[in-house]
Amino acid sequence: MATKTQTKTPRTERRMDALSKERIVEAAIKILDTDGESALTFRALAARLATGSGAIYWHVADKSELLAAATDEVVARVMTGVVSGAEPREAIRAIALGVFDAIDAHPWAGAQLFREPWRPAMLQILEGIGGRLRALGVPERAQFDAASALVNYVLGVAGQNAANARLVPPGTDRATFLGAVAARWAQLDPSEYSFVRQVATQLREHDDREQFLAGIDLILAGIGTLREDAR
Amino acid sequence: MATKTQTKTPRTERRMDALSKERIVEAAIKILDTDGESALTFRALAARLATGSGAIYWHVADKSELLAAATDEVVARVMTGVVSGAEPREAIRAIALGVFDAIDAHPWAGAQLFREPWRPAMLQILEGIGGRLRALGVPERAQFDAASALVNYVLGVAGQNAANARLVPPGTDRATFLGAVAARWAQLDPSEYSFVRQVATQLREHDDREQFLAGIDLILAGIGTLREDAR
DNA sequence: GACATGGATGGAACGCTGTTCCAATACCGC
DNA sequence: GCGGTATTGGAACAGCGTTCCATCCATGTC
Structure with missing residues (x-):
């Protein structure tokens, strides 16, 4: 106490x-x-x-504070290493990749990012991304929504990675795990899950990190469309 | 056993x-x-x-299966209600909003969505969104990435909502909670957290549901840019 | 209609957890 | 040295998920 x-x-x-x-x-x-x-x-x-x-x-x-402090620590290590002078778009990609890699190395932190939104871990990510969006010239009204979209996407991937890490038995590698998931997906009813089945074939050879970055680029492209029609 | x-x-x-x-x-x-x-x-x-x-x-x-089954149940209720004939873009928005509202009503399910990726809850969301992306004319190579981006964004928001629900004391309403978060953010060091401080002022009056939808639209806009340069 | 069978039940017991409590210790200003 | 405060280590507590097992009872068979 x-x-x-x-x-x-x-x-x-x-x-x-x-x-x-x-x-x-x-x-x-x-x-x-x-x-x-x-x-x-x-x-x-x-x-x-x-x-x-x-x-x-x-x-x-208590244990909750311990986990939060551990998460703040591993996130802070990543955020301090982000280059500050880079072009905003590249900086956002660098921040996102940094968080991705940090969660990849410390999957337990993925679930912890969702904790209180006033913890340093969350604040540093939001500030890092939001600041760059401002530098990118995103209209002020849209900055909050855009930053929220990027951060929530990053959080979603982080949570997913954390969950997967909990699932993978300590010995096996991720290719085996992806293969197992793909096999399960391939067995689904074609009339009900045709898209999931199609994606299952791509699941084995896909690269998580590249797909994560593709998602970031997709959102950045969407943000890019905001500049012209400043509504 | x-x-x-x-x-x-x-x-x-x-x-x-x-x-x-x-x-x-x-x-x-x-x-x-x-x-x-x-x-x-x-x-x-x-x-x-x-x-x-x-x-x-x-x-x-065990308890894990119980929570997963409960989550499958509340997600299934939402997914069966989604209109099937609608325009793909609208259908994706409807699915996303359905999941959002389901998590809003049952916050505990938000964290559970991250469980095994072969559970019905996750499969139904992925299939619902992926199928509509196909109908939207997204190039096949990009469908997986696009669906992954949308699903991960939805998961991120879901996890965030779940965490917030755990934080809000049962009696208080969300305006009070947002106010408390905004107050904390406003007290941060201006030189280090200028973006977070700016956003804090918008936090009180913002609508979670609208911001969530804005994020979906942002990603959809990004996906829209893929059609032309079919690379 | 009695009987045996096995699916289904309810509650006691186990091992483990986070947390609290408190006597014992280590340190520091005097 | 001494006294008091900051810190330590481990026992004890309540509560959890889970297992175990004696019991029950609906059913098919004779």
Whole structure:
């Protein structure tokens, strides 16, 4: 319940192995990355940090905050690396790809992006994309809708990736997984699911990353049509 | 572990109050709608059905399947109501709005849409949108990407709505919630989050449903640019 | 009409979780 | 040194999904 009270900045380090929110989040990210979302328990975390579960609560309010902080961390790493001088269109693609790759590397973060819309992770993505839309010359009235469309698309793909990662057994690779999904789709009733069946044949050889980028370009093309008829 | 073995179709009903997957899913939906996602426990479900938690497992494999089945149910209700003869563009808007409204009414389903991509809920949405894209004359090579973009956008908004519903305290209305988010956004550092701050002022009076539709139109406009340069 | 069979039921029990609580410890200003 | 506060570690608690199993009862057979 009681959270860190931050009295005075201690001039000397407490201990070499002192707990801190940073160290806890770092350990959590490692557990999440290596053993998956379900492996992150306060007991496992306490064991890795060689402490008791109660001690963690001095630095972190609850598990929800821990997951949110871990997500903020991996997203922030990506957003700081985005080039700032680039052409707006390219910058948006770079931001989107950065988030995509971050979720690809840390699938557990995908589901967490949906959390509170005032968390740094979400804010940085929205600001990064929205700022570039402004630079692109999108009419001010349309900027909010356009940014919302891009962000929601990115979130959708992120959530999808997170879900897929949860589905793929740790050993198998993604080609096998896609093959399994394609096989299921191919078995559907042709009269009811003709489009899904058609797409199933393309599913095996498609590249997630390229398709994601194609979606971004599609939305950017749609945004491009706004410039002329400034309605 | 053992699931229903479906020996012979019983010619007479077992009992008036016999358990069945349909009745269980129906009860689960009611609990989810009235008391939220966290209120759905096997104990609460058993109490509502006047049985024991063990009996439910005869009809439903586990909680994950129960949630998926409940989601399939609410999505199916929406998809069957979509007009079939309409102009493709309008049909896509109708499907998207149907899903949006369904998630608005049953926010818990939003997060569930990300589950296995071979569940009826996802398949029906993909087929409904993809089929209309074909009718729209989108080049076959681009149909998969275009459908993926639209579906992922819908999923993103759905997930966002689900998250927001989890955040809003049961009593308050959405205007109050939006106001609270806007207030937080307005307090951000202007040099770092100028776009988010600008958008915060529009957040209060914006309409989620309209903005969602604007996003759909944006993507459709982008898809429209594909027709000419059939590359 | 009695009987055996097996699908269906309900509730106790298990292992695990997030979280709380609290005695014990480590540290710092004096 | 000492006293008090910040921090720690682990036991305890309530609640969860799930499993297990003794019991029930509708049905087909004789």
